[in-house]
Amino acid sequence: MARRTYSGGCHCGKVRYEATFDLDAGTTRCNCSFCGKARYWGAQVQPEDFRLLSPEDQVGLYQFGAKVGNHRFCPACGIASYSHGYVEELGGAYCSINVATLDDVDPTVLAKVSVQYLDGRNDRWDETPAEFRHL
Template sequence: MMKTYRGSCHCKAVTFEVDIDLAGGTGRCNCSICMKTRNWNAIVKPAAFRLRCWPEDVAEYSFGTGVGKYKFCKVCGVHSFSTGNIPEIGGDFVSVRVNCLDDVPEDELAAAPVNFADGRNDNWRESPKFTCHL
């Protein structure tokens, strides 16, 4: 069921609202940045995401092809979402870190299905061989 959640970084300088159906699935990946930041995300269309802080409070990091724009707080450094455009997944997207959702009940979070992607090998539709560390 689609629900609206509020989210933030650790110090609350970066805040947002997002409409997500967590029962529709979340994701974990083994690509270089997801491994380093232990990313657990849910992907939504940009219209489902609303930044509720000053844009100046959000820093951005990009690497490689520059497709993904990884957003983080300038104060506490927490990565709370990213943006990008990948035609294979439907074009423009916002990837929200579900662990940054402030008002999601723990039982809903625990029940959210997790889909794994082998981003390390650009094999996005397949799970990596090992997932327990993701």
């Protein structure tokens, strides 16, 4: 698969975005305290390839810990659609969309996408956690 533009958003439609990336480049699942509870399934997108279509002041913001990540969600339905921030271990500035919030992607395509498991719980972002089947 090549780079293409996907659209996505929350359940109620208040938060909408477009992102251009190659889904075949892989996705991530992390065991950190946020991703583990949210069941966040991320796909990295270059910040310049992400376009928020909703007014930013209508998108909720959640930060924790060192506050380097900006977890964005819909205040109406609660769905976390994307995050962005700056983490040196991830290559600096990043944007991550929640793959589960993509519109109109065939489930058979999603089933074939590779997943890299990250040990964010222990700040070992370049390692796979000992257990990841629950992610």
